[in-house]
Amino acid sequence: MHITREELNKTAEDILSKYDGVTLTAKDRAGIPVQEMPAQDPSVRITNMEEVNEGYTEAQVKAEALRCLQCKNKPCIKGCPVGINIPGFIAKAAEGDFAGANQVIKESSLLPSICGRVCPQESQCQATCTVGKMNKDVNKAVSIGRIERFVADYVRENDCDVAPEIKKASGKRVAIVGSGPSSIAAAADLRKAGHEVVMFEALHKAGGVLVYGIPEFRLPKKLVQHEIDNLKAMGVEINLNYLVGKTRTIETLMSKDGFDAVFVGSGAGLPKFMNIPGENLIGVFSANEYLTRSNLMKAYDEKHSRTPLWESKRVAIFGGGNVAMDAARTAKRLGAENVTIIYRRSEEELPARVEEVGHAKEEGIEFMMLHQPHAIVGDDKGHVTGVKVVTCELGEPDASGRRRPVEIEGTEQVVDFDTVVVSIGNTSNPLIKQTTEGIDVNRRGNFIVNEETLETTVPGVFAGGDIVLGAATVILAMGQGRKAAAAINAYLGDK
Amino acid sequence: MNKIVYKEQLSNDIYKIIIQAPLIAEARKPGQFVILQDGGDFGERIPLTIADADTEKGTITLIIQASGESTMLLTSKEVGDSYDNVLGPLGNPTELDNYGKVLCVGGGVGVAPMYPIAKALHNMGNEVKIIMGARNKDLFVMKDEMRAIADELILITDDGSSGRKGLVTEPLKELCEEWKPDVVFIIGPPIMMKFCALTTKPFGIKSYASLNTIMIDGTGMCGGCRVSIGDDTKFVCVDGPEFDAHKVDWNNMLTRLGTYKGIETEKKQECLCELKQKNEAR
Ligand SMILES: Cc1cc2nc3c(=O)[nH]c(=O)nc-3n(C[C@H](O)[C@H](O)[C@H](O)COP(=O)(O)OP(=O)(O)OC[C@H]3O[C@@H](n4cnc5c(N)ncnc54)[C@H](O)[C@@H]3O)c2cc1C
Numbered sequence A: 001m002h003i004t005r006e007e008l009n010k011t012a013e014d015i016l017s018k019y020d021g022v023t024l025t026a027k028d029r030a031g032i033p034v035q036e037m038p039a040q041d042p043s044v045r046i047t048n049m050e051e052v053n054e055g056y057t058e059a060q061v062k063a064e065a066l067r068c069l070q071c072k073n074k075p076c077i078k079g080c081p082v083g084i085n086i087p088g089f090i091a092k093a094a095e096g097d098f099a100g101a102n103q104v105i106k107e108s109s110l111l112p113s114i115c116g117r118v119c120p121q122e123s124q125c126q127a128t129c130t131v132g133k134m135n136k137d138v139n140k141a142v143s144i145g146r147i148e149r150f151v152a153d154y155v156r157e158n159d160c161d162v163a164p165e166i167k168k169a170s171g172k173r174v175a176i177v178g179s180g181p182s183s184i185a186a187a188a189d190l191r192k193a194g195h196e197v198v199m200f201e202a203l204h205k206a207g208g209v210l211v212y213g214i215p216e217f218r219l220p221k222k223l224v225q226h227e228i229d230n231l232k233a234m235g236v237e238i239n240l241n242y243l244v245g246k247t248r249t250i251e252t253l254m255s256k257d258g259f260d261a262v263f264v265g266s267g268a269g270l271p272k273f274m275n276i277p278g279e280n281l282i283g284v285f286s287a288n289e290y291l292t293r294s295n296l297m298k299a300y301d302e303k304h305s306r307t308p309l310w311e312s313k314r315v316a317i318f319g320g321g322n323v324a325m326d327a328a329r330t331a332k333r334l335g336a337e338n339v340t341i342i343y344r345r346s347e348e349e350l351p352a353r354v355e356e357v358g359h360a361k362e363e364g365i366e367f368m369m370l371h372q373p374h375a376i377v378g379d380d381k382g383h384v385t386g387v388k389v390v391t392c393e394l395g396e397p398d399a400s401g402r403r404r405p406v407e408i409e410g411t412e413q414v415v416d417f418d419t420v421v422v423s424i425g426n427t428s429n430p431l432i433k434q435t436t437e438g439i440d441v442n443r444r445g446n447f448i449v450n451e452e453t454l455e456t457t458v459p460g461v462f463a464g465g466d467i468v469l470g471a472a473t474v475i476l477a478m479g480q481g482r483k484a485a486a487a488i489n490a491y492l493g494d495k
Numbered sequence B: 001m002n003k004i005v006y007k008e009q010l011s012n013d014i015y016k017i018i019i020q021a022p023l024i025a026e027a028r029k030p031g032q033f034v035i036l037q038d039g040g041d042f043g044e045r046i047p048l049t050i051a052d053a054d055t056e057k058g059t060i061t062l063i064i065q066a067s068g069e070s071t072m073l074l075t076s077k078e079v080g081d082s083y084d085n086v087l088g089p090l091g092n093p094t095e096l097d098n099y100g101k102v103l104c105v106g107g108g109v110g111v112a113p114m115y116p117i118a119k120a121l122h123n124m125g126n127e128v129k130i131i132m133g134a135r136n137k138d139l140f141v142m143k144d145e146m147r148a149i150a151d152e153l154i155l156i157t158d159d160g161s162s163g164r165k166g167l168v169t170e171p172l173k174e175l176c177e178e179w180k181p182d183v184v185f186i187i188g189p190p191i192m193m194k195f196c197a198l199t200t201k202p203f204g205i206k207s208y209a210s211l212n213t214i215m216i217d218g219t220g221m222c223g224g225c226r227v228s229i230g231d232d233t234k235f236v237c238v239d240g241p242e243f244d245a246h247k248v249d250w251n252n253m254l255t256r257l258g259t260y261k262g263i264e265t266e267k268k269q270e271c272l273c274e275l276k277q278k279n280e281a282r
């Protein structure tokens, strides 16, 4: 049964009035039910691209903030990759001081409206939260991400965000390659230090995966644009349609265009395929292509977009991460009748955010767990007609600690599909490595960097985000962008 | 930026358009291409080979055939207008070398991207023969430019309205037999390239074809441009666009190119109507 935002708000108001003026014990607090995220009705939202989550109401934030125990040892902060002062901002939010809460968050994170939406909180801050432990359920921890999101949306909508202070001109120039979260964070911090900052992005829109990959229904593009506009307002110059390595090399940027340092945040933009028969049939896409057509090129708006989409009735998604969920839910919204996630492990091992899996289920996405695709089959016109899968069972844990899927002999079968989206991850794009002398990479193609400074093997060239970490997360990318910016500031100061 | 400085209609639906793009003009090498995007949020990204460049003026030359909705809109722009987005140069440059005897085969608008390659090979001292094919005489592009650099220029049309009557594979086969080129470069419609590859294969002559697959980003991010080359899958935008023509799985490439055919014809019709209305209103 779908519960509306109004109903959820009423519940929160009741809680607030019940505890008004009452001194709460830790047990009382932990016993307050989790405030659910208001969301569009599943049957409605699969017909539109608008954001699924509607965001807490003010009463809900305050009720959820009541659940926080203000722990002395602050285990949640240890779970946060950038160490946000979580009890600090929750205390302000509980008082209704949202601008103050935002200031606390902004000490450590630059993109709360984005991270509040896309961070895997259940495996970070909320995993270590005491309230979750007391309730013996991580899903009953304090909803830190939802409060963060509310705070960030509040200051944006009420125009009371902290204005960044920009130091006087240093006379130094820094080039930023890419415009994803690592680059946005690095650019902001470098600009604040007074350097001239120029960002170079290959695509015709800035934002990296946040614009071309993550769909509108999960992360509205106007939020990303807001962050890009903030950078521009700070004086960061943004050059789109500029492929570093091809339009100009890093070497030329430094020797000819006078850049004193370079930050590379070029991401993990090279899609992996399964290397099974039939992958080049018509109707097989990488998740990147599928999502880019829909998001960046706006092909979901069939009436206006000039980028075509393949019409699908039965869609198979290979993989079980966030990318797979995004592709599946996009397929549903584009009109597919049946969308099935094929994953070789069991549901417990799905790497996607719990919320995404839950939303996908509500939207009628089918989960074919413990199946491994062996081949994609097609007709004489070269169109996909099905996927040959084999059933698996879980064996011993592998290097990642997850139980290894073992194929069961004699279980091969062909399931009918007309479209396949391969969403098994990305590796790093080799372009910068190929065009920059002296850049060393590891076996997987990720840049080798000094762990303290994130400097690459080329002096003055720093890197962060997915190009260093492999396909990781927005928060880790942002954190590395900031870390590299601090190191670049030091490097330029000494120079 | 990206302003159109020159536009010429070369034939019924083929246009030569010169745009300002100083960085691309400076960096580009023969064989490379750009991606054009226009029309705000909803415009499609279209790969186009760079036919020529002028580093002093900071311009690049594009030859665009208005064959679909997006290319029609691109060619409906006039001198003084600008394109929203131009990215490049993309892809790997042609492997230029002192091969000795070089045979270039260009079909239709494929002659345009062939021009910088043939010119560079000629300037390096290669003996360059060129076969240019088209449906009829009105569809030849850059004929004079090609003539200026070719040791021999062979024109051939489907209907015999200019040069020989027939298909490019005929003179190609004869030259393989008699002249024995050291290397063959092929650019044109995929079906033509396929048959050229089949023609040179029995002679064991190294042949390169420049592939024009469907693309989106052009940076290796989407994999939409992938083709089977021998046993491998390659991305045309970053691994190509030129490949060993004998290793390309032409049938797979041809089917993949047809992915959106139905939708495109529909959109083209709508666009034709729209452009017509616009013209009538003028
Ligand atoms: C579909 C999808 C869903 C995801 N969902 C989540 C999620 O829910 N939560 C989460 O935390 N993470 C998620 N991730 C991962 C997260 O988006 C990435 O970890 C993060 O965006 C990495 O940031 P980045 O700054 O390293 O690079 P990116 O965001 O990848 O940006 C890199 C940018 O650099 C540009 N570029 C590359 N090479 C060049 C060059 N040579 N010159 C100029 N520009 C260049 C690219 O065009 C791109 O715009 C998701 C990823 C995908 C693909």
Ligand code: SF4
Binding pocket: A067, A068, A069, A070, A071, A074, A075, A076, A077, A086, A087, A090, A128, A129, A130, A131, A142, A144
């Ligand atoms: S661990 Fe949970 S309860 Fe404790 S301070 Fe952090 S958010 Fe509050």
Ligand code: FES
Binding pocket: B214, B215, B216, B217, B218, B219, B220, B221, B222, B223, B224, B225, B226, B235, B236, B237, B238
């Ligand atoms: S066009 Fe996207 S990878 Fe080549």
